[in-house]
Amino acid sequence: MTQMSAELAATFLAHARGHMGTPTESSALEGLLCRVWEDVRAQWPEVEMPAERFIRHLAERMPAAGAEERLATRLEQLSLSELYLACACVQGIGxxxxxxxxxxLSRLPGMLGYLRQPAALIDDVCQLTRVKLLVHTPEGAPRLNDYTGRGSLLSWVRVTAVRIALRECGLEKPTPDEGVVEVLESLPAPGDVEMDLIRRHHHAEFRQAIREAFTVLTEEERHLLRLHVVDQLSMVELGALFRVNQSTVSRWLKSARQTVFNETRRRLQVRLGLSPRDFQSFLAAMDSQFELNISQILGEEDARARR
Structure with a gap:
């Protein structure tokens, strides 16, 4: 291996905070980090930054790993090219x-248009978002420094802009434990072995059916679900954004979810050919995965949008 690859490995190990998971041989680590560097540079050839600076930035943001979790697998789950761009922006590279x-940032006005806010407010939100994400302050680094590569950068930027829009609306932040009861109530109860087997065996069919069911939603319904499920905005926040009361937001969300659920159920019953009793058992086993799959599918839409 070259001297550069050895230096990258040493930098990574020095800043990875001990969250390495399964030990990686030095030669394999050097090769892996060199490939990562080559890939991210290929995505942004006009952005020049020292390799060691990026590898340190990456290492400092690696999530904690399980004892048997391989580093290569963990890296594959990150949007490394976007993390590279964020790192370069924080470093002030023009x-x-x-x-x-x-x-x-140029896509924000179009992405925020559905919030039904005055054009002047949307412009202000976009400008404030740019400042918050890119400008160093006496208090610390730009907000973009907090991006870890987990999830779409475009979605992450949108969430920041939505939060700023909430502040500009003069809405007070919800209490920290708002929604905790709903989350706890939605957790699946311990299931038996039979239900677990149904869930595992039909997971792919279930996910595909939800994906297809989403095609019957309007763009506005997709946006609403994205804000609530992915960005985790409360009813209070959504009401302020859309300038309607909470009961209206609740009705919209219930209608959108019901549409997806009904369409998913229709497609699955035809596709799997289960008896009515087996199908009800299947739905019970899948219910806890419904919100998770919605969140993942919306996240994939964001990923496709940034290409």
């Missing part, structure tokens, strides 16, 4: 800021 403006 070409990175230009790319971030062009590929991300």
């Amino acid at each position: 070409a990175a800021t230009v790319a971030f403006d062009r590929h991300y």
Whole structure:
């Protein structure tokens, strides 16, 4: 291996906070990090930054790993090219800021238009978002420094902008434990072995049916579900954004979910050919996965949108 690859491995190990998971041989680690570096540089050839600076940035943001979790698998779950761009922006590299403006911030007005806020407010939100994400302050680094590569950068930027829109609406933040009861109540109860087997065996069919069911939703319904399920906005926050009361938001969400559920149920019953009793058991086993799959599918939409 080259001297550069050895230096990258040493930098990574020095800053990975001990969250390495399954030990990786030095030669394999060097090769892996060199491939990561080559891949991210290929995505942003106009953005020049020292390799060691990015590898340190990456290492400091690696999530904790299980004892048997391989580093390569964990890296595959990150949006490394977007993490590279974010790192370069935080470092104040001009070409990175230009790319971030062009590929991300320029899309915010269109992405926030459905919030039904005045155009002037949307413009203010976009400007404030840019400042918050890119500008160093006496208090610390730009907000973009907090992006870890887990999830779409475009979605992450949108969430920041939505939070700023809430503040500009003059809405007080919800209490920290708001929604905790609903979350606890939605957790699946311990199931028996038979239900677990049904869930595992039909997981792919269930996910595909939800994906297809989403095609019957309007764009507005998709946006609403994204804000609530992915961005985790409360009823209070959604009501302020859409300028309606909470009961209206609740009705919209219930209608959208019911549409997806009914369409998912229709497609699954035809596809799996289960008896009515088996089908009800199947739905019971799948119910706890419903929100998770919605969140994942919406996240995939964000990933496709940034390409």
